[in-house]
Amino acid sequence: MLDLNDLALFVQVVRSGSFAGAARQLGVPANTVSRRIQALEQHLGTRLLQRSTRRLTLTSAGEQLHRRCAGAVDGLLEAGQELTSGSREPGGLVRVAAPADFFDFFRMEWVAAFLAEHPRVQLAFVLSDAKADLIADRIDVAFRGGRLHDSDYIGRQVLADGNDALVASPAYLAARGNPASLQELQRHDAVLFTPPGQAQGYWRLRGADGVEHEVQLTARLTGNTVQALRKATLAGLGIAMLPRSIVKWDLEAGRLVPVLAQYHSPGHGLNVLYPSRRQLPLAVSAFIDLVVGKLHELDAPPASMLM
Known part of the structure; x- marks a missing residue:
């Protein structure tokens, strides 16, 4: 018969990332944890964990078992904690x-x-x-x-989803002009979310009529976080497409201004x-x-x- 204690021990090993970590959490010898997991694997007839000198990784069977039993183990532990503490207190x-x-x-x-x-x-x-x-x-x-x-x-x-808007700093637009069309936009410097070292990129922009346009751009600066792109845009390095929620206060304060406000890109x-x-x-x-x-x-x- 399958020992439910071994299933709970298996969940603890996965969360601890090692037999030693689980042993410390449970206050038992590490070799006891290893032996019981081996017994569980033998009972199930499949390997659950791949062992190496550096870490444990789940096999496909281990992932399935963890997915199926972790919630049940949590429920039992929480039930015990509720009875012990007399309340449903998170811990x-x-x-x-x-x-x-x-x-x-x-x-x-x-x-x-x-x-x-x-x-x-x-x-x-x-x-x-x-x-x-x-x-x-x-x-x-x-x-x-x-x-x-x-x-x-x-x-x-x-x-919920929002919209991304084209924005630039007043200083950039004073120096380079405010584009009046998508064709003019292509001649401007862009601040893009692209892989490092990639100078070309594109935006998919949707007009008021619902038609989507793809605009090829040359990146003056690229970054892998929106916060980095926002700061670069505030510094006047080009035009960026940023979530409206992120630039809301910058627009209200005049630190950034809209560019081609009739176009947007669906956000996430x-x-x-x-x-x-x-x-x-x-x-x-x-x-x-x-x-x-x-x-x-x-x-x-x-x-x-x-x-």
Whole structure:
């Protein structure tokens, strides 16, 4: 008969990333953890983890098992915590994947207030513009923009799509002129979201009549975060296409001005993504609610989430 304790141990090993880490969390010898995982693999007749001197990685069978049983394990643990504490109080470690410039927009005092409100929660941020592998990187929740393509994960849109607008600094337009057509736009310097070293790029722009146009451009500067492009545009390095929510205050203050305002590009909303499970741990749900609530108040999600 399958030992449910071994399934719970398997989930802990995946989240810890090693037998030693799981052993420290559970207060048992590491060789005991290794032996019980081997026994689980023998019982199931398949390898769940690939071992190396540096890390453990899930096999395809291991990913399927983790996806199926992690939620059930969380539910049992939370039920036990509720009986022990007498309340549904969020607790535990939450690993969060977010863009590198997340804290340029999301205030640390909000995090401090959240941790003060939930003293049993710990947060670990993995900040990178690369998309995290939620299982391999042991991520509990990730924030991403654009369409979701991870069929093995659960995701939902938390901020609706917006529009990207063409903008430039007053100083740039005073020096180079304000383009009156898409043809003139092609002769201007552009600040582009493109791979490093690539000088050519394009924008797909939609006019008021709904017709879409592709405009070839020469990049004066490229970057891989919206915040970097915004700063370059403020410095007068060219015309950029940026989310309206990000440049809202710059436009109101006159630091940036619209260019060819009759054209726009459909933007991307913000999505929250987490490993597939039957129910989210209370700590994860509480943190998602915090981020979504604060971003709705700002009406401006972290810039690089929208790319």
